Every structure is written in structure tokens, then in C-alpha cells.
Amino acid sequence: MSISLHTADVPRSLRPVHTRGDRIFRLGARGVGAFVLVLVGAIGLFLGAQLVPTLHRYGLHFFTENRWIPNRDIVGVSAAILGTVEVAVMALLIAFPLALATALYISEYAPPRLRNFLTLLVDLMAAVPSIVYGVWGYFQLQPYAKLISRWLAEYVGWFPLFQVPGGQPHSASWPKSNFVQSPFIASLVVSMMVVPLACAVMRNVFAQAPLHEREAAMALGATRWGVIRSVVLPFGRAGIVGGTMLGLGRALGETIAVLLILSTSYDLSIHPLHVNGVTLSSFIANGFNEATSGQLSALLAAGFVLFCMTLVVNTLAAMIVNRSRSGATTEI
Amino acid sequence: MTVLAERPPAIEAITGVAPGGPDGDRPRPLRRRDLDDNLSLAGAALGSLAFTWLLYYQFLPLSGVVGFVLAWYAAFLAFYAAVTWQSHPWTVVKDRLMGTVVTAGAVVVGGGLVWTIVTTFWNGFDAFTHPNFFTTSMAGVRTNAAFTQGGILHALVGSGIEIGIAVAIALPLGLGTAVYMSEVGGRFAVVVRTVVEAMTALPDLVAGLFIYTTLVVGLRLGRTGLAAALAIAITMLPIIARSAEVVLRVVPGGLREAGSALGASQWQTVWRVVLPTARPGLATALILGIARGIGETAPVLIVSGLSTFTNADPVHNPMASLPLFAYFAVRSPEKAYITRGYAAASVLLAVVLVLFVVVRLLARQRKATSR
Structure with missing residues (x-):
């Protein structure tokens, strides 16, 4: 029984060997992850497929025409696209x-005791259903907001951009229905959700x-504002963007609140x-239930346009936020 | 930030003498407000109030509360800056002005939230104080009927069934995605995380359109509660996955290593150690998902119609739900029906509020167990 003490030290391999159960687990987890990708892909694919008959019928005018x-x-969806962006x-x-x-x-001004509570309130505000905001906006906010509209149109x-056709802002009795x-x-209501x-x-x-x-x-x-200007804001720039x-x-995708507030005429709105x-x-949700099959595929194609717009914006945002998160450790 | 509030004790230890010395050169207080702070603020507020009132209502032909408040705030900023400028350098003026601007922004947002919640409950009060509002449906009840008849039982049942099905689908998928992103990892997981995050803000309407093309039209499922539940599940999935992943990442790596060191396989470590440790946080993720899902209106509007009677069968016929009922009720010209819509929205809001209180309690419990 002799052990050779003169063999060279070789580091043992640390490559993990997964048991069969682990291989199944990792495969399953990867499968679930892939399913999410497939789901998003399928959403794009099925809605995109509706673009084919629509384009076949209306041609590229579908994107440039502003009447429906x-x-x-x-x-054509150009009026709706412009309205969405507006x-x-x-x-x-x-x-x-x-x-x-x-x-x-x-993060900077609130008393530390209140900080958790305020954070929870912001989360709550994000979870308030959009129908509640819509009802509030239509019945509660609108009577005041139209005064602001009138003031802007007047002065x-x-x-x-602030003109109101037929608004006659300087007359004593102003046509409220135009505002x-x-x-x-x-x-205004969408901003409450943003x-x-x-x-x-x-x-x-x-x-x-x-x-x-x-x-x-x-x-x-530095004063408190000095700290914010020189440390907090530069550090948080990626998060802000x-x-x-x-x-x-x-904001691009909000439906119900906008549908409740906007009148449902299909018009290119420049005011x-x-x-x-x-x-x-709002246009898709409003027209969906009464649409014939030809209109339906046009509406679904419009939905595909919406899907593409939001997906691009959201993916960019997620990438920016992620980059800021990975750079959270600062060099000394 | 609490560290900053205390004076660092090291100075005396290092130098051996008390800071400042006889001149009284003390570290400036960072969080305390002195008499000058308070008096300038109060004086500027009162002075600008009087000034604006005089100018706005007495000299200029202006009226309206909204305009008055805006004018008062503008005058207040000017007064505050002028008062501070008397005895402080520009840096302090800027600090105080930005402080008021930031606080005002937060107050506006908080005021908007409170305004929304209070008016929703206030306007629905007449309807939801009658017990029959929760125990009967709108079957055979006219829209202008008295509040002692009819209710939202059909919407409650519908919402409950739809959320149940949606949770049964979205919870395992969302949890699985979260486990994949945090426990398995790899380059592919980064892609999945980016897509999940982008999916969080995917318009809920698009989920409804997708379910409509694939299931309602494609598989001839019809406009049913099941279709609505599937659309809700799609919107809930990314919320659950994201918040669950955040929770799983907080679980200390030492626990996983301890599991591996004891010879447990990765699956055993995840199932027996990581998930139980994160249980309160995972419950929070689920609740946030439910809070989002229960208020979804747009996809439900697309894939399921509104019924006025109680339909507990998810695969046949349209099924009512709370947000859908509220939507159709407030769009009606009938004043009593609008009140019912408000009441349904109040119930929705109350459910969300209760869920958030539960989240808060869970967070407290988590803090207590981690100590």
C-alpha cells in the first residue's frame, strides 16, 4: 500500500455532471422559457397573417389612407396611427x-418611514384597472379638463396645435361639445396610467x-438638490429613459380608458x-363586434401594426433598463 | 440615507479633539428644518395666497378654482424664491425651489390617485350598499330599475371563474419561466427575460385579438368565458414571471450551495430549498398577477360578450365579468345604470385594494422571518 507522493498536482474537473432528474428539470424549464418566446412569436404570426389578405385587397394604401x-x-390606418402617436x-x-x-x-425627499408605503401606493396606482381610470376621466376629470382646453384655445x-375649429373661445357662451x-x-387619463x-x-x-x-x-x-443633480440624475439616466x-x-396600447373618452368617429385629428x-x-375595440369578415381582417391587421409598434418600443425600453441594471455596480 | 443623518463618530477618535472647537464650527444639519426654513415657507405660501386672491378675484376678471390654484402656485414659487434670495446664496434658492417643485409633482400624482379612488366609491355608494347587489344578477331587471332589484352576481361569478382558469394556466407557466430565468440561466435566458419584459407592456387588446383569431375563429370555440380566461392568462403570465424572478434572485446563493453540498440535485434544491424560501414573495407575484388580470377589460370585450344572467359554464355562451359589466353600464344613458357601473368599478377597486393589503402583510411576514 504505497501512495506515490510525486505525481503532479492536477486540478480535478469541476464540470458539473447533472443527474437524469436534473437534465429533465433543466430541459423542462428551458421548454417553458421557449414556450413564452413561441407565444409572443405566435401572437405576431397570427396577427401578421391577417396583413396578407388586407394588403392584397387594399395595397399599400392601407398604411397611407386616412379614411375608413x-x-x-x-x-386605411394612417389616421389611427397618427392619433395613437398623438x-x-x-x-x-x-x-x-x-x-x-x-x-x-x-427616493430623496420623503421621510424614510413613509418610503415603503409610498412605493406601495405607486404599485397600487399601476394596478388600478384602466376601466376605473376611464370612468374617472370621463365623468370627473372632463368637466375640469375642458376648462383647461378652453383656456389654451383662448390664449x-x-x-x-391649440386651435379648436368652431370653438369661438371669446364668446360668452362657448360650445362645450367642441372641447x-x-x-x-x-x-390626461392615459398619463395617470403611465x-x-x-x-x-x-x-x-x-x-x-x-x-x-x-x-x-x-x-x-452640496444641497439636497445638488446631490440629485450631481449624483442621482446622472446615475439614473438609463432608468429615466x-x-x-x-x-x-x-400609452400606445391603452384601450378602454381611451375608448370611453374619445368619440368614436374615424377622423384624422390635427387639433x-x-x-x-x-x-x-380604441378603434379596433369599438369596431370589432359589428365588423364583417372583410373588415375584421383589416381590424386585425391594424392590431398587428399596434403589436409591432409596442413590441419595438417595449423591447428597446427593456434593453435600456437592463443595461442600466447590469451597470449598477460602480467602479471605485 | 439614515447613515447621513448621524454625525460620523470617527472625527473625534482620529483627531482627539472635538470638532469645531471654540468657534462652533459644526457639521451642518442635513435633514433638520430650522426656523428660517419654516417661516420662509409659511410666509411665502400665505403672502402668495393673499396676493393671488387680490389679483385674481378682485382686479382681474378671472374666475375658476383650477386657474386660481395654478396662479397661486406660480406666485408662491416667485415669493419663495424672493424671500430666500434675501438671505441665502443662489444655490439655496435653487435647492428650495426644486424641493417645492418635486413635492408638488408628487402631491399632484397622489391627489389624482385619491381623487380617482374616492369618487369611484362615492358615486357607486347608492348601489353597492344594497345587499341584493351582490346576491342577484341583472336577469330580467331593467336598466333603470331601483337599486333594490338586480345586482352583479353574474359578473362576480364570471370574473371568479375566468380568474381561476387564468391562474391555473398562468401560475405554472409564469413560475416555470421565472425558475428558468433565475436558476438555469444561460444566454437564451437573457433573450427570454427581454421578451418577458417587453410582454409586460404588451397591449392587453392584442392578447384578445390573438385569442380571437386562434381559438374563437380558428378552433371554433365561440365567444365564451374560457376564451376570456385564456386572454387574461396571456396578460398575467409576464407579470407573474417577472415579479417571481425578482423574488427568486433574492434567495441567498449560500442556500443553493448548501443544498448542493448536501448532495441534493438541482431540482431537489429548487423544489425543497429555493421555492419554499421564496414562498411569501411568490404569493406576492401571484397576487400582482391577479390584480392585473381581474381588471382586464379590452381582451374580454373582444373575445366574450356580456350576459345579463349568471352563466357558470366557461365553454358555452358569453360570460359576464366585472370590468365588462362596468364598461357597458357607464356607457348607457340611464343614470341609475351608470351608478351600477360605478358600483361594479368600486367592487373591482376594492378587490385590488384588498389584494394589496395582503401583499403588504406578506412583505411584513417575510421581513419577520428573515430576522
Whole structure:
């Protein structure tokens, strides 16, 4: 029984050998992950398939035509695409400063005891069903929002975007029906749904701002705003951009609240304060139940356009947020 | 940040003398508000209120509460800046102004949330205070009937069945995806994570359109509760997967290594160690998914119609659900029916609120067990 002490030290192999059970487990888990990809792919595929008969029938005019008159065979989604972008961009313009302020308040200004509670409130705000926001927007917010519309049309009306055709803003009795159910009011309600989404991402990134850099700024005499400007905001830039884009994705796809507020005429809306307007999602949801089979495939093709728009925006946002997360460890 | 609130004790230990010395050179207080802070704030608020009231209502032909509040806030910012400018450098002026702007933004958002919740309950109050609102359906009840007749039983039953089916499908899939992303990993998992995150903000309407083309038309399933449940499951899946993954990633790696060191296979470690450790967090993920799923209106509107009677059979005939009932009710011209719609929305909101209280309790429990 002699053991040779002179053999060279060879590190033992650490390559894990999976048992059969583990191989099944890893395969199953990978299968579930693949299923999610397949699901998203299938959504795109099945909706995209509806594009074929639609394009076959209407040609590329489907994307450029801004009227929807199925009886005369004139069908196009450009008005709805423009309306969707219009509502989403306005919602974002309103929601971005509010979300940023709320996120900064929770992470920098709020008393530490309240911080968890406020975070929970933001999550709750994100979970409030959109039908509730829609009902609130239509019955509660609209009476006040139309006053803002009127004020804008009255004093900033020289700017084309704030004009209201037939609004007669300076007359004593103003035609209220021209100021309600407008893309502007829809975007106010949508912004209520965008704020918590964007705020949650921003707050998360702000909370990860390195403590020693904060302390360094404080030691150099920075005020609270100085710390925010020099440490928190530069650190959280990716989170701000990513969160806003995630909110944009939500704003593009919001259906029920917009459907409740917008009047349902299919019009190219170039006056956001004026009564008419349409978005892709509200138009699809509104026309779906009465559509004939030909219109149905056109509506589904419009749904595919919506799917592509939101998927691109959301994937970009997810990538930006992920990059910021992986870079959360700062070099010393 | 609580670290910053205390004075670092090291200075005395290192230098051997108390900081500052006889001159009283002390570290500045970082979180405390002194008399100057409070008085400038109160003075600017009151002064601008009086100034705006005078200008707005007395001198200028203006009216309206919205305009008054906006004008007051603008005047307040100007007053506050001017008062601070008297005795402080520009840096402090900027700090105070931005502080008020940030706080005002947060107050607007919080006010919007409170306004939404309060008015929803307030306007539905007349309807949901009658017990029959929860025990009867709208079958054979006219839309303008008194609140002592009819209710939302059909919508409650429908929502319950749809959410049940959706959870039965979305929970295993979402949990499996989360386990794959956090426990198995690899390059493919990064792709899956990106897609799941993009799917979170996928329009709910698109899920409804997908189910409609594949199942309702393709497989001739018809507009039923099952189709609605499947559409809801698609929207719930990414929420559950994402929040579950976050929870699984928090489970300490030492626990997994301990499991492996004891000879457990990876599957055994995940099943016996990782998942039980994360149980409260996983429950939170499920609840967040339910909270999202129960309010889904758009896909349900696409794939299932509204029924006025109680239909507990998910594979035949349309099935009512809470958000769908609320949607159709508030669109009606009948005032009493709009109130019923508000009441249905209140029930929906109450369910979400209760779910969030449960989340809070679970989080507390998790903190207690981790100590």
C-alpha cells in the first residue's frame, strides 16, 4: 500500500455532471422559457397573417389612407396611427415630469418611514384597472379638463396645435361639445396610467445610486438638490429613459380608458383639443363586434401594426433598463 | 440615507479633539428644518395666497378654482424664491425651489390617485350598499330599475371563474419561466427575460385579438368565458414571471450551495430549498398577477360578450365579468345604470385594494422571518 507522493498536482474537473432528474428539470424549464418566446412569436404570426389578405385587397394604401369607409372600399390606418402617436406623446409629455418628480420625492425627499408605503401606493396606482381610470376621466376629470382646453384655445390659440375649429373661445357662451372627448383629455387619463409605470422604474434606479457618491457630494457642501443633480440624475439616466419608454409602450396600447373618452368617429385629428380623434386600440375595440369578415381582417391587421409598434418600443425600453441594471455596480 | 443623518463618530477618535472647537464650527444639519426654513415657507405660501386672491378675484376678471390654484402656485414659487434670495446664496434658492417643485409633482400624482379612488366609491355608494347587489344578477331587471332589484352576481361569478382558469394556466407557466430565468440561466435566458419584459407592456387588446383569431375563429370555440380566461392568462403570465424572478434572485446563493453540498440535485434544491424560501414573495407575484388580470377589460370585450344572467359554464355562451359589466353600464344613458357601473368599478377597486393589503402583510411576514 504505497501512495506515490510525486505525481503532479492536477486540478480535478469541476464540470458539473447533472443527474437524469436534473437534465429533465433543466430541459423542462428551458421548454417553458421557449414556450413564452413561441407565444409572443405566435401572437405576431397570427396577427401578421391577417396583413396578407388586407394588403392584397387594399395595397399599400392601407398604411397611407386616412379614411375608413368600408362601404366604399376605402380603408386605411394612417389616421389611427397618427392619433395613437398623438395621444401617447401628449400623455408622455404630461406624465414624464410628474413621474420624475414622484420618483425623486419618494427616493430623496420623503421621510424614510413613509418610503415603503409610498412605493406601495405607486404599485397600487399601476394596478388600478384602466376601466376605473376611464370612468374617472370621463365623468370627473372632463368637466375640469375642458376648462383647461378652453383656456389654451383662448390664449394660445394662435399656435396651430391649440386651435379648436368652431370653438369661438371669446364668446360668452362657448360650445362645450367642441372641447370634450378630445385626444387631450384622453392623454390626461392615459398619463395617470403611465406615471406609476415610469415612476416605479425610475425610483428603483434612483435608490441604487451609490451611497458613497452621495456622501461625497454632501461632504463637498452640496444641497439636497445638488446631490440629485450631481449624483442621482446622472446615475439614473438609463432608468429615466427606459422607464419613460416603458410608459410610452403602455400609452400606445391603452384601450378602454381611451375608448370611453374619445368619440368614436374615424377622423384624422390635427387639433388635440378638439372633439374628434381615434387611436388604433380604441378603434379596433369599438369596431370589432359589428365588423364583417372583410373588415375584421383589416381590424386585425391594424392590431398587428399596434403589436409591432409596442413590441419595438417595449423591447428597446427593456434593453435600456437592463443595461442600466447590469451597470449598477460602480467602479471605485 | 439614515447613515447621513448621524454625525460620523470617527472625527473625534482620529483627531482627539472635538470638532469645531471654540468657534462652533459644526457639521451642518442635513435633514433638520430650522426656523428660517419654516417661516420662509409659511410666509411665502400665505403672502402668495393673499396676493393671488387680490389679483385674481378682485382686479382681474378671472374666475375658476383650477386657474386660481395654478396662479397661486406660480406666485408662491416667485415669493419663495424672493424671500430666500434675501438671505441665502443662489444655490439655496435653487435647492428650495426644486424641493417645492418635486413635492408638488408628487402631491399632484397622489391627489389624482385619491381623487380617482374616492369618487369611484362615492358615486357607486347608492348601489353597492344594497345587499341584493351582490346576491342577484341583472336577469330580467331593467336598466333603470331601483337599486333594490338586480345586482352583479353574474359578473362576480364570471370574473371568479375566468380568474381561476387564468391562474391555473398562468401560475405554472409564469413560475416555470421565472425558475428558468433565475436558476438555469444561460444566454437564451437573457433573450427570454427581454421578451418577458417587453410582454409586460404588451397591449392587453392584442392578447384578445390573438385569442380571437386562434381559438374563437380558428378552433371554433365561440365567444365564451374560457376564451376570456385564456386572454387574461396571456396578460398575467409576464407579470407573474417577472415579479417571481425578482423574488427568486433574492434567495441567498449560500442556500443553493448548501443544498448542493448536501448532495441534493438541482431540482431537489429548487423544489425543497429555493421555492419554499421564496414562498411569501411568490404569493406576492401571484397576487400582482391577479390584480392585473381581474381588471382586464379590452381582451374580454373582444373575445366574450356580456350576459345579463349568471352563466357558470366557461365553454358555452358569453360570460359576464366585472370590468365588462362596468364598461357597458357607464356607457348607457340611464343614470341609475351608470351608478351600477360605478358600483361594479368600486367592487373591482376594492378587490385590488384588498389584494394589496395582503401583499403588504406578506412583505411584513417575510421581513419577520428573515430576522
